[in-house]
Each structure stands twice: as structure tokens, then as C-alpha cells.
Amino acid sequence: MKSITLFLLAAIAGNAFAAEEGAAAPGKSVQDMAKTCEACHAADGNGTAAQYPRLAGQYHDYLERAMHEYKTGDRQNAIMAGFVKTLSDADIDALARYFSAMPGKLDDLAKHEQGSD
Numbered sequence: 009m010k011s012i013t014l015f016l017l018a019a020i021a022g023n024a025f026a027a028e029e030g031a032a033a034p035g036k037s038v039q040d041m042a043k044t045c046e047a048c049h050a051a052d053g054n055g056t057a058a059q060y061p062r063l064a065g066q067y068h069d070y071l072e073r074a075m076h077e078y079k080t081g082d083r084q085n086a087i088m089a090g091f092v093k094t095l096s097d098a099d100i101d102a103l104a105r106y107f108s109a110m111p112g113k114l115d116d117l118a119k120h121e122q123g124s125d
Contacts (some may be wrong), residue, residue, distance in 0.1 A: 045093060045103070053110040065112020071104035085115040 045063070050056045053064030063071060077083035079092040079100075092100065 026050055038106045038109075041095075041099060041103055042106055045107075049107075053094045053107045054113050063107035063113055064110035066108055068104045068108040072100055075104065 045053075046060060048056055048060040049063045050060075053062065064115045075088075075092050075095065077090040079095070079101060081089065095103070
């Protein structure tokens with residue numbers, strides 16, 4: 009059952025970006041592309057559950073490298089590979105910038121420690 013679920017998620021991910029490989033779908037904004045990410049990483053980029061990494065507030069270059077590694081297969085995850093396979097380098101850069109600009113949970117912790125709640 010678990011492999012069927014993963015297969016279905018990968019199939020959905022592969023179709024989520026209806027563009028040809030290496031090209032963004034016409035008229036798609038970074039917010040439109042990020043909608044697909046929300047299922048696991050939440051609208052605020054801080055994850056929907058503990059097993060999904062937080063994207064919000066991560067370094068742009070880290071997020072960009074991770075997506076490229078999923079795309080090339082250097083990093084293994086069937087679901088992420090399905091999502092990124094149709095993204096162009098510009099799409100990956102835009103998504104990395106989008107999520108890195110979001111306030112992360114660590115930002116909240118730092119503010120709390122500084123007494124600026």
C-alpha cells in the first residue's frame with residue numbers, strides 16, 4: 009500500500025507542473041509553482057509534519073542546490089524528483105528565493121531569545 013501511495017504521489021508530482029522539461033508553464037508565477045510544495049511544506053514553508061523539511065528561512069543556495077540534486081538524482085527522493093524534473097534553472101532559482109525569503113521558525117526563536125516577542 010505504501011508503494012502505491014508513493015507511486016501516486018510521484019505521478020501527481022510529475023503532472024503538477026504541466027510544462028515541458030526545462031521550461032516554466034506560460035503565465036505561472038512562483039506563487040503558482042509553490043502551491044505544489046504546500047502539500048508537504050505548508051503555505052508558510054514550515055512543513056506540515058515533522059518528516060517534511062522546513063523550507064522557510066533556509067539559505068537560497070542550499071534550497072537551490074537541493075532541488076538541482078533531486079533533479080539530477082544525486083539526492084534520492086521519488087516525490088521530490090517528480091516535482092523538480094520539469095523545473096527550469098530559473099524556476100528552481102525563483103522557488104529557492106521565494107522560500108528563503110519566508111520567515112522560518114528559527115526566526116521566531118531568535119526574536120524570542122532577544123526578548124522582542
